[in-house]
Amino acid sequence: MYNFDEPIDRHGTGASKWDAGPLMLRYGFCDHYDANTIPLFTADMDFSAPDSVRESIMKRARHNIYGYLAHAPEVDPAWYEAVCRWYRKRQNWEIEPHTISYANGTIEALKAAFRAFSNAGDSILINRPIYGPFTINIEKVGRKVCNSQLIADENLHYTINWADFEKKCAEPDVKIFILCHPHNPTGRIWTDEELVRMYEICTANDVLVISDEIHGDLIRSDQEFHPLATLVDGKNLITFNGVNKTFNLAGLQGTNAIITNPELKAAFDQAIDYISPNPLTLAAMQGAYEGGEEWLDELKVYLDGNIDWVLNFLHEHMPKVHAARPEGTYILWLDFRDYGISPEEIHRRIYFDADVLLEGGKMFDPDYGAGFERMCLSTRRALIQEAWQRIEKAFADLS
Numbered sequence: 001m002y003n004f005d006e007p008i009d010r011h012g013t014g015a016s017k018w019d020a021g022p023l024m025l026r027y028g029f030c031d032h033y034d035a036n037t038i039p040l041f042t043a044d045m046d047f048s049a050p051d052s053v054r055e056s057i058m059k060r061a062r063h064n065i066y067g068y069l070a071h072a073p074e075v076d077p078a079w080y081e082a083v084c085r086w087y088r089k090r091q092n093w094e095i096e097p098h099t100i101s102y103a104n105g106t107i108e109a110l111k112a113a114f115r116a117f118s119n120a121g122d123s124i125l126i127n128r129p130i131y132g133p134f135t136i137n138i139e140k141v142g143r144k145v146c147n148s149q150l151i152a153d154e155n156l157h158y159t160i161n162w163a164d165f166e167k168k169c170a171e172p173d174v175k176i177f178i179l180c181h182p183h184n185p186t187g188r189i190w191t192d193e194e195l196v197r198m199y200e201i202c203t204a205n206d207v208l209v210i211s212d213e214i215h216g217d218l219i220r221s222d223q224e225f226h227p228l229a230t231l232v233d234g235k236n237l238i239t240f241n242g243v244n245k246t247f248n249l250a251g252l253q254g255t256n257a258i259i260t261n262p263e264l265k266a267a268f269d270q271a272i273d274y275i276s277p278n279p280l281t282l283a284a285m286q287g288a289y290e291g292g293e294e295w296l297d298e299l300k301v302y303l304d305g306n307i308d309w310v311l312n313f314l315h316e317h318m319p320k321v322h323a324a325r326p327e328g329t330y331i332l333w334l335d336f337r338d339y340g341i342s343p344e345e346i347h348r349r350i351y352f353d354a355d356v357l358l359e360g361g362k363m364f365d366p367d368y369g370a371g372f373e374r375m376c377l378s379t380r381r382a383l384i385q386e387a388w389q390r391i392e393k394a395f396a397d398l399s
């Protein structure tokens with residue numbers, strides 16, 4: 001049994017969540033951070049990784065030579081087998097080893113795909129509200145954002161606006177669609193029907209689908225996750241997945257790109273420059289895939305508990321804050337608009353009065369995100385409880 005309640009002090013480890021306050025203030029990433037701040041802003045977990053990750057890294061470190069690697073199924077079959085076994089067992093997906101490319105993180109993989117499959121000035125389709133760095137990195141490589149806004153019902157259940165999605169896909173400059181599955185920040189796991197429909201519309205319009213599935217293992221215990229690749233022919237599809245989010249190995253930056261269409265794979269591999277992976281990253285990934293299942297199953301139950309605790313707390317103590325139970329991810333997309341105060345006032349109460357660091361809704365949705373906040377429940381429950389007790393106090397005069 002893993003103990004996710006165990007407090008682990010990350011100060012002094014350079015963790016961006018716990019040690020980067022002064023840097024974030026200097027670069028304007030936040031406007032308040034002090035010794036008392038509870039950081040729940042980034043998708044990073046405060047839990048010790050599975051023992052198998054440490055053991056695998058230590059085994060590699062004992063060899064103590066870290067030169068350039070050749071990474072291919074012929075060279076390292078055990079690594080590929082570990083990856084394939086995981087997705088076969090956990091996601092019912094039969095992956096052929098030669099369809100896997102390695103990338104140094106999902107954002108790097110996305111940028112390589114933008115360069116390989118679109119030209120300067122082309123547009124890339126996303127569904128806002130969405131993970132802010134999609135926008136930032138689309139623009140960084142000289143492409144434009146095309147947004148097909150999701151529609152929320154009164155329970156904050158988000159769905160695709162099909163007429164708009166179809167219209168946007170038909171625009172001649174739209175070349176790529178980034179599907180975020182499960183979706184950050186709304187927590188949606190798209191249904192088979194939704195997935196196939198998105199893929200078919202994109203394919204009919206020559207829009208390449210990139211399915212970002214890096215949250216695919218982090219779903220509620222009562223949910224199922226179906227990779228898009230298991231539902232369609234895959235000719236027009238690139239999938240990114242990995243263990244960065246699942247086992248909190250993002251600092252090691254290892255992402256899989258699964259591409260069954262050989263032409264797309266060749267172009268992607270060229271854009272990513274056939275990189276030589278970090279040997280410790282490969283070791284960590286293999287350790288996680290081979291020995292991380294029990295840890296993940298226990299973690300999922302713990303995260304379910306965190307989410308249910310917050311939703312109950314809101315129901316009982318702060319009914320003006322609305323949130324849907326996310327089907328996947330450990331992220332809550334919180335709607336504070338019922339308080340009827342300005343987004344600046346919401347910000348002041350949470351970030352300064354309660355001293356809890358979140359991410360403001362406009363980072364995910366510049367047009368409609370005001371009044372929303374994103375919270376990551378990827379820490380021990382006692383800290384989440386303290387954060388909400390502080391937030392409740394900061395809004396007490398308005399209840």
Ligand SMILES: Cc1ncc(COP(=O)(O)O)c(C=O)c1O
Nearest residue numbers: 043105106107131184212244250
């Ligand atoms: C949907 C999504 N894609 C990509 C990333 C970044 O992944 P990486 O650290 O592998 O670049 C994140 C991080 O939170 C994310 O939520």
